[in-house]
Amino acid sequence: MTDGSIGDAGATGDADPTGIGLRDDLPIEQWYEAPARPKPIRDRWTKLARLRELGFEPYAYGWDSSHDLTAAREAWPGEGEGPTVRVAGRIESLRDMGKSAFLHLGDRNGRLQAYFKRQQLSERDAQLLDLLDLGDWIGVEGPLFETRTGEVTVRADRLTLLSKSLRPLPYGKVEVDETGERIVHSGFADTESRYRQRYADLAVNPEVREIFLVRARVIASLRRRLDESGFIEVETPILQPLYGGAFARPFTTHHNTLDRQLYLRIADELYLKRLIVGSLDRVYEIGKNFRNEGIDRTHNPEFTMLELYQAMADYETMMDLAESLVSETAKEIVGGNRIEWDGHTVDLSPPWERVTFFEAIERHAGFDARAADMTDLAERLQRAGRDDADSMNRTRLLDAVFSEWVEPELVDPTIIYDYPIEMSPLAKPKRGDPELAERFEVIVAGTELVNAFSELNDPLDQWKRFAEQARARAGGDAEAQGLDRDYVRALEYGLPPTGGLGLGIDRLVMLLTGKTTIREVILYPILREEEI
RNA sequence: GCGCCGCUAGCUCAACUGGUAGAGCAACUGACUCUUAAUCAGUAGGUUCGGGGUUCGAGUCCCUGGCGGCGCACCA
Numbered sequence: 228m229t230d231g232s233i234g235d236a237g238a239t240g241d242a243d244p245t246g247i248g249l250r251d252d253l254p255i256e257q258w259y260e261a262p263a264r265p266k267p268i269r270d271r272w273t274k275l276a277r278l279r280e281l282g283f284e285p286y287a288y289g290w291d292s293s294h295d296l297t298a299a300r301e302a303w304p305g306e307g308e309g310p311t312v313r314v315a316g317r318i319e320s321l322r323d324m325g326k327s328a329f330l331h332l333g334d335r336n337g338r339l340q341a342y343f344k345r346q347q348l349s350e351r352d353a354q355l356l357d358l359l360d361l362g363d364w365i366g367v368e369g370p371l372f373e374t375r376t377g378e379v380t381v382r383a384d385r386l387t388l389l390s391k392s393l394r395p396l397p398y399g400k401v402e403v404d405e406t407g408e409r410i411v412h413s414g415f416a417d418t419e420s421r422y423r424q425r426y427a428d429l430a431v432n433p434e435v436r437e438i439f440l441v442r443a444r445v446i447a448s449l450r451r452r453l454d455e456s457g458f459i460e461v462e463t464p465i466l467q468p469l470y471g472g473a474f475a476r477p478f479t480t481h482h483n484t485l486d487r488q489l490y491l492r493i494a495d496e497l498y499l500k501r502l503i504v505g506s507l508d509r510v511y512e513i514g515k516n517f518r519n520e521g522i523d524r525t526h527n528p529e530f531t532m533l534e535l536y537q538a539m540a541d542y543e544t545m546m547d548l549a550e551s552l553v554s555e556t557a558k559e560i561v562g563g564n565r566i567e568w569d570g571h572t573v574d575l576s577p578p579w580e581r582v583t584f585f586e587a588i589e590r591h592a593g594f595d596a597r598a599a600d601m602t603d604l605a606e607r608l609q610r611a612g613r614d615d616a617d618s619m620n621r622t623r624l625l626d627a628v629f630s631e632w633v634e635p636e637l638v639d640p641t642i643i644y645d646y647p648i649e650m651s652p653l654a655k656p657k658r659g660d661p662e663l664a665e666r667f668e669v670i671v672a673g674t675e676l677v678n679a680f681s682e683l684n685d686p687l688d689q690w691k692r693f694a695e696q697a698r699a700r701a702g703g704d705a706e707a708q709g710l711d712r713d714y715v716r717a718l719e720y721g722l723p724p725t726g727g728l729g730l731g732i733d734r735l736v737m738l739l740t741g742k743t744t745i746r747e748v749i750l751y752p753i754l755r756e757e758e759i
Numbered sequence: 760g761c762g763c764c765g766c767u768a769g770c771u772c773a774a775c776u777g778g779u780a781g782a783g784c785a786a787c788u789g790a791c792u793c794u795u796a797a798u799c800a801g802u803a804g805g806u807u808c809g810g811g812g813u814u815c816g817a818g819u820c821c822c823u824g825g826c827g828g829c830g831c832a833c834c835a
Contacts, residue, residue: 266785
């Protein structure tokens with residue numbers, strides 16, 4: 228397979244050089260009526276032909292709605308016949324009873340029933356009604372009323388086909404019980420198909436649409452809050468000659484004209500701090516990072532981060548900012564700070580508990596990791612079943628200890644601060660304790676949500692830390708950072724005291740939507756190639 | 760990367776120890792003027808993920824490949 232794109236499904240150009248453009252060796256028209264197609268597809272193809280015969284345009288050019296479906300339902304005055312509305316939507320259910328028919332239209336966040344009385348329709352509209360299928364987009368015009376069973380409904384006096392659906396959507400049957408709760412029977416549930424055909428997932432599962440509406444509102448809310456606080460939004464390179472700002476392996480690519488190797492960024496950090504040097508004293512960027520690492524419930528190779536930098540601030544300012552950004556956003560988007568997540572109740576209201584890195588280990592693992600030597604750390608990890616411990620340096624050992632005993636215990640957001648300095652090559656040493664860095668992470672529900680520090684602004688110190696990284700890299704640590712000479716040059720001009728913060732947008736959305744898999748909050752999560 | 764589980768009709772799922780592959784929804788034909796998981800009668804729908812093997816006989820057992828899920832590792 229040279230091209231796995233879904234749009235080219237079934238092309239057989241490789242097998243038959245004269246067959247370019249054929250679909251499974253057939254001209255496209257014959258493909259739809261071939262016996263190999265499921266009957267619903269063949270039937271829809273026949274209906275499409277019939278519609279054309281009758282002079283209907285199956286793919287319209289536009290439509291003017293007077294209301295979306297939710298607004299239309301709300302426009303019903305409460306009794307009697309309401310105003311005439313023009314609405315559009317996709318047919319989600321269809322109940323034809325001969326002389327009359329009911330169907331439900333759906334749009335991005337609403338649903339409205341339409342009632343058709345054949346006697347009252349023009350002959351053409353009645354013909355059209357007979358050729359409709361689930362999944363078709365239609366427009367409807369008529370007055371609102373309430374059915375005997377109490378559902379606000381539009382009585383369709385006029386009907387317009389907007390787009391004919393040739394492929395049956397995997398609709399389940401929707402039952403609405405006495406409490407108004409939607410119960411979906413059967414439906415579209417196969418995880419793999421849902422991700423591969425996200426369009427069908429979104430079309431059929433309103434709760435999936437809701438996740439992405441929430442995601443959009445979360446991002447808009449963060450952006451508005453930062454804009455109002457005097458931050459300016461910027462864009463920095465994704466294609467970078469040197470990657471840095473985090474510990475991760477990059478994706479590598481190549482620019483032809485420049486004939487030069489480039490990397491997809493693993494973090495925005497170094498470019499953003501250069502802007503603070505340039506006197507843009509509050510900047511942020513919301514964008515994709517790319518890390519060439521494993522894939523699991525909390526990691527997708529491309530993911531979205533908010534990074535912000537504020538001059539004249541330190542990590543304590545960032546702690547306050549992290550608290551307010553997360554809790555205010557939660558209040559605004561989901562209406563509160565108590566969230567049910569993976570069987571826990573997570574309380575996002577500030578202030579969050581603040582514990583130092585070594586205190587946290589003391590508390591949850593029961594020993595003083597700062598005093599412990601490497602052998603001691605490795606032995607403890609080995610006893611806990613980590614057989615790779617003897618190959619780790621001290622940084623990795625401490626990190627392993629932290630993720631083994633501390634992280635899983637933290638449910639409510641917890642600020643873990645004062646990390647060992649060797650784990651934090653871009654952070655300032657802690658005042659009065661240079662073995663530690665002024666850095667914190669926010670751990671919520673067992674995973675890292677925020678990473679922040681007082682930014683290292685001493686160019687000499689930065690050079691030495693880079694050099695240390697370079698040594699670690701030479702010693703085989705594939706994730707150690709490269710030496711970025713231009714960044715040091717920038718620091719030499721003078722980086723004011725600066726606080727910086729990174730917040731994982733995907734994980735925040737997971738938290739606010741109750742999802743335990745990052746794939747559920749990314750529209751197109753990465754998957755292996757599909758054979759179509 | 761390793762381990763476990765899964766892949767059957769367009770969708771959701773059945774098929775005991777190997778013995779003719781089924782149901783509901785969707786579809787089609789017909790009936791029905793306020794239905795709503797509409798109902799009723801009938802019809803059609805399958806390369807059981809691909810390849811190989813064992814067997815008189817494989818959805819089922821074995822080998823191999825693909826894809827997915829979960830866990831572990833990795834990802835500070």
